[in-house]
Structure formats: C-alpha cells, structure tokens
Amino acid sequence: MLHVELESTDRSTTVFVTGTLSLPGLWQILATCNALEPEIRHLRVDLRDVRLLQGGVIEALATGLRHWRAARSGSTRVDLPPAGLTARLMETVRLAV
Numbered sequence: 001m002l003h004v005e006l007e008s009t010d011r012s013t014t015v016f017v018t019g020t021l022s023l024p025g026l027w028q029i030l031a032t033c034n035a036l037e038p039e040i041r042h043l044r045v046d047l048r049d050v051r052l053l054q055g056g057v058i059e060a061l062a063t064g065l066r067h068w069r070a071a072r073s074g075s076t077r078v079d080l081p082p083a084g085l086t087a088r089l090m091e092t093v094r095l096a097v
Helices: 023-034 057-072 083-096
Strands: 002-008 012-021 042-053 075-079
Touching: 002 023, 012 023, 023 057, 042 057, 057 075
Parallel strands: 012 042, 042 075
Antiparallel strands: 002 012
C-alpha cells in the first residue's frame, strides 16, 4: 500500500512516500507535484520509507523531476530507500537492460 504526505513551506515542499511505489503511484505523485503552487521552487522526494519499488520507477521519477525543475527553474532532491533495497533494484534494472 502506498502512502504519501506533503509538507510545505513558502518556497519548498517535501513529499514523504511510504510503502510500495509502483508506476501508477508515481504518476499520481508527479501530478500532485506539478499542481503545487507556482511559488514552490524546491522539491524534495523522500523515499527512505519505501519498502518495494516497481521496476522503472526510479527512471520515471528522474524524468518527471527533470521536467519539474525545468518548468519552475527550481531544484529537486531525492532521498533514496535503504541501500539494500536500492542495490536490489539496480540489479533488477541492470538485468533488464
């Protein structure tokens, strides 16, 4: 199950993601980020509590954040899940290529 919380200040927002992150869940998160107030220039996506990532999510997130940064002339930061989960994901991505 996916759970998302947003925490905002005047010019920045942090998106806290927990649970299982799939591509449909990521599309919802990116849509929410794109709908943020125009004054928001800094976006942090915290994936440290994600326990399962569907293949392709990291690549899609990178693309979505690149577009977000360009549209807002802003900055982004991603806090990745624990090293073990990230390593397993990267192994899966490497095997798929």
